[in-house]
Amino acid sequence: MSNNNKSLLSITQVRPHLFLAGYGCITPSLLKQYNITHAVDCTNLKTKPIPGLDKIEVPVDDNTLAKITQYFEPVVKFVEDAKQQGHNTVIYCAAGVSRSATLTIVYLMVTENLSLEEAYLDVNKVRPIISPNIGFWRQMIDYEKSRSGNATVELISGRMARPVPSVYLRRAVC
Template identity: 30%
Template sequence: MSIPSIPSEEALRNLVQGPGDVEWRYEMRRECQEILPGLLLGPFQASKSQEVLRSLGITHIVCIRDAKEAFSVKPRFPGQFQYLTLDVEDNEEQNLIRLFPQANAFIQQALSQGGRVLVHCNGGISLSPAFVVMFVMQHCQLSWEDALHLVQNRRYCISPNGGFLTQIKEYESIYKANAAIARYPTAQMQRVVSRRKRDNDDDEAG
């Protein structure tokens, strides 16, 4: 599955703002919400009922947990759904950018197969939303602010901690650089080759 390129500023605004008719209620923090088609975000609570997961059409689950929660926050139905489990420290020093590619590849593959993915941590407030914001940013080619607002406008209670927010901001320049290289790999390689040739010529001339 791929999100189509955004045709206009108005369409981008609509995508980021999301459905305007949702009235957020406190108890909704215990449920999961659909962030993009096929991508849902929520707390561990949302992953505990096989009946609910089936009703939502979930096929894949990303379980993100602090290592000390491993005894309680864990895959509940390993035979029924495909899981990716990531042990992550829920503190501001934790490097999310290093762990994100694994989650990104799992989500991308699931969506490309027509699956539906639930991403959760314990509370669905800080840890799993940080991963989902990075995914949305890269997948929809958005700025970090727009990606954060897009997720927040669908799950109002998210609040990534300060360290995660800093990494979300950093990830914008990383994904844009990677996208630029992917678009122009031949041109990049030719520049490197010609630069090396110039350097060699200069060495020989010297």
């Protein structure tokens, strides 16, 4: 099994209190194994409640037109409140690649005062399969500009069929 397949089928610890995953990992046994009591559900699916799991929902589809910015601050607050109470949180979507990665990156930007580039590289280091969609990249770039006045990631267009975040090119060189 390739590392990417293993990542799709695993819960990734991003911080001692914060995990990133795909929906397939959200089982009572795995939540117990990682002592996870809180969850941010970005699947936009009707899912069965899990006893003992405090959950908020982010009903956003993974497409380039979906608006996710409105959930940035409520998710940060939810995760921070859980952390302050000594609880662990998992942020998950269908595969743990786009929606949940976006919210995890933003969480690090806000709580650790990281740039978008730094937060992306930090999450990518522990979960290399992350790949927010271009619409989410645009929203994260705009959010970073609104917070700091500048952007550390830009979307590069050219001969490519779609824009590519500049951080992808720097990551490939490293």
